[in-house]
Amino acid sequence: MTLVDIPFWADLLASLLLVLGSILALIGSSGLLRLPDLFARLHGPTMGNTLGLGCVLLASIVIASVAADRLVFQELLIALFVVATSPVTAMLLMRAGIYRRRADGDKKAMPRPEENA
Amino acid sequence: MKRWPSVTLFTVTLFVLWLLLNNTLAPGQLLLGLVLTVAAALATAAIRPLRARPHHxxxxxxxxxxxxxxxxxxxxxxxxxxxxxxxxxxxxxxxxxxxxxxxxxxxxxxxxxxxxxxxxxxxxxxxxxxxxxxxxxxxxxxxxxxxxxxxxxxxxxxxxxx
Amino acid sequence: MTTLLPWAVSFALIALAIAMLCAALRLLRGPAAEDRVLALDTLYVNCMIVTLTLGIQYGSRVYFDIALLIALFGFVGSAAMAKFLLRGEVIEP
Incomplete structure (x- = not known):
């Protein structure tokens, strides 16, 4: 299949979603450079993980469904998996950051959220 | 305690995920998915600490x-x-x-x-x-x-x- | 008939390349080890989005499977590294 035989609405919709998703991922990743410290930086990539990835997955669903002439929603698997796993990484990194700063004897205003469940 | 695997949210979710991964509704895959999900539910029954009871x-x-x-x-x-x-x-x-x-x-x-x-x-x-x-x-x-x-x-x- | 999508794909690929550049810069510069792990995490998610975009461009379903595998192994990798930073070992006895 090539890109020449899809109807106009799918073309427009997928293009919009693709551009929106990549812009969101770009802004989220640029947060890695623009934000001041580790804890603030953790928030940036979450954008690319949620809405950025979601938009690109939707675009992929639209194109694949039009190409196959039926609803293909395998992309839901990636969405489910990323939604279930990316918070785990973020939380582990957050706790590692808190723990290591406390271990370094950094005595500034750091909360003590003892042990997590 | 050994008992017959009941239809739980866990098995249903696994079954749907299997079908989604293979992107098919063919009878062979349905059967294979059924066998695999029941086996997985049986194998992991011992390590699930407590059962979630979602409602509403x-x-x-x-x-x-x-x-x-x-x-x-x-x-x-x-x-x-x-x-x-x-x-x-x-x-x-x-x-x-x-x-x-x-x-x-x-x-x-x-x-x-x-x-x-x-x-x-x-x-x-x-x-x-x-x-x-x-x-x-x-x-x-x-x-x-x-x-x-x-x-x-x-x-x-x-x-x-x- | 369809002239929008190739442009959108090119735009998305350029934007994602810049995003991966940002993450790579943080990976090289990051003051703490956690920053580097976070940058790697961002890098693999962006890589997955690039793969999906290429799948749209070439109209092939193989790219979906690649993206799924990237998601699986990327999560395992960054979770293991974050766990290592937290405890000093990945698998506790």
Missing amino acids: LPVAIRLFFVVLLDIARSNIAVADVILGPAKRRFNSGFMKIPIDLRDPYGLAALACIITSTPGTVWAGLTPDGSTLTIHVLDLQDEETWVRTIKDRYEHPLIEIFE
Whole structure:
């Protein structure tokens, strides 16, 4: 299949979603450079993980469904998996950051959220 | 205790995931998926610590769309902070929230919701489970954040899991 | 008939390349080890989005499977590294 035989609405919709998703991922990743410290930086990539990835997955669903002439929603698997796993990484990194700063004897205003469940 | 595997949310979810992965409804795959999910449910029955008892499906569906809407909205808010002036970017901090939810599955769901919403990350829970610490990117008034998390996420989760 | 999508794909690929550049810069510069792990995490998610975009461009379903595998192994990798930073060992006795 090539890109020449899809109807106009799918073309427009997928293009919009693709551009929106990549812009969101770009802004989220640029947060890695623009934000001041580790804890603030953790928030940036979450954008690319949620809405950025979601938009690109939707675009992929639209194109694949039009190409196959039926609803293909395998992309839901990636969405489910990323939604279930990316918070785990973020939380582990957050706790590692808190723990290591406390271990370094950094005595500034750091909360003590003892042990997590 | 050995017993016949009942149809739980776990087996149904596994079965649907198997069919989705193979992208088919062919009878052979249906049968294979059935055998595999039952085997997986039997094999993992011993290591599941306690069973979750979610109820109130309408509340859960409503919560799903609330979270989806909030993710979209806070994406815009975080993009605004990242692209905004430097003053707003140095406004992050930790805050504490008193919490009433006790069910471990409910807490896990709350952690996932809070962390996958851009702008807030779960940072820990006190051992007695009464106070939650989160890190907020745009910490302007704590009162709004407390109300958002308690009203929008915690109350539906209490209804679903307790 | 369809002239929008190739442009959108090109735009998305350029934007994602810049995003991966940002993450790579943080990976090289990051003051703490946690920053580097976070940058790697961002890098693999962006890589997955690039793979999906290429799948749209070439109209092939193989790219979906690649993206799924990237998601699986990327999560395992960054979770293991974050766990290592937290405890000093990945698998506790």
